[in-house]
Amino acid sequence: MSGWRKGEAVKLEWRDVDLGGKTVRLRIENSKNKEARVLPLTGRLWDVMQDRAKARRLDCPSVFHYDGHKIGEFKKSWATACKKSGLEGTLVHDLRRCAARNLSQAGVPEAVAMEITGHKTRSMYRRYRIVDERDLREATERLQSHLDNQDGAKVIPLRANQ
Numbered sequence: 001m002s003g004w005r006k007g008e009a010v011k012l013e014w015r016d017v018d019l020g021g022k023t024v025r026l027r028i029e030n031s032k033n034k035e036a037r038v039l040p041l042t043g044r045l046w047d048v049m050q051d052r053a054k055a056r057r058l059d060c061p062s063v064f065h066y067d068g069h070k071i072g073e074f075k076k077s078w079a080t081a082c083k084k085s086g087l088e089g090t091l092v093h094d095l096r097r098c099a100a101r102n103l104s105q106a107g108v109p110e111a112v113a114m115e116i117t118g119h120k121t122r123s124m125y126r127r128y129r130i131v132d133e134r135d136l137r138e139a140t141e142r143l144q145s146h147l148d149n150q151d152g153a154k155v156i157p158l159r160a161n162q
Contacts, residue, residue: 001043001044001045001048001099002039002045002099002116002117003095003096003099003100003103003113003116003117003118003128004026004039004096004117004118005032005096005118006092006093007030007032008026008030008031008032008118009064010062010064010070010071010072011030012024012026012030012062012063012064013061013062013063014056014061014062014063015061016030016063017049017063019049019050019053022040022041022042022046023038023039023040023041024038024039024041024049025037025038025039026038026039026118031118032118033118033120035118035120037115037116037118039116049063052064078092096117096128097128097129097130099116099117100113100117100119100125100128100129100130101128101129101130103116103117103129104129105135110122110125113125113129
C-alpha cells in the first residue's frame with residue numbers, strides 16, 4: 001500500500017506516527033535514500049495503523065512488533081504465510097513493485113508516486129513499475145477508441161495514384 005522498503009517499515013516507531021493527523025513520517029536515519037518522507041494514512045493503510053494502535057505496548061516503541069519485541073528477520077514466517085495463502089515464492093520486495101504498479105495504474109503522477117515509494121530516480125521507479133501484456137492491450141484499446149472517436153480525421157495519401 002505504500003511501497004516502503006521492508007527495513008523502513010520494520011524501523012517504524014510510534015514517535016513517527018500521527019494518528020490525529022493520519023500521517024506517518026519516515027525519518028532520514030531510517031530511509032535508504034537518506035530522505036525523509038511523509039505517508040498520508042487512508043483506506044486500508046489507515047485500518048492497518050488503527051489495528052497496530054490497538055496492539056500497541058507502552059514498553060515497546062515499535063509499531064510492528066511481536067509480543068513487545070521489535071521484528072527482526074522474518075523470512076521463515078513470510079514463507080509459511082505465502083505457502084498457506086497459495087502465494088508460495090512471493091518475495092516481500094514484490095509488494096514494493098506491486099505498489100509502484102498500483103500507483104501508476106491509479107493515475108498517480110510519477111513524481112508523486114516516487115515520493116511515496118522513495119524512489120530517487122525515474123529510471124529506478126520505472127524498473128519497479130512493471131508493464132505487462134494487459135497494460136499493453138489496454139493501451140492499444142484506448143488508442144483505437146481515441147482514433148474511432150476523432151471527427152473527420154482520415155488517412156490522406158501523400159501522392160495521388162498514378
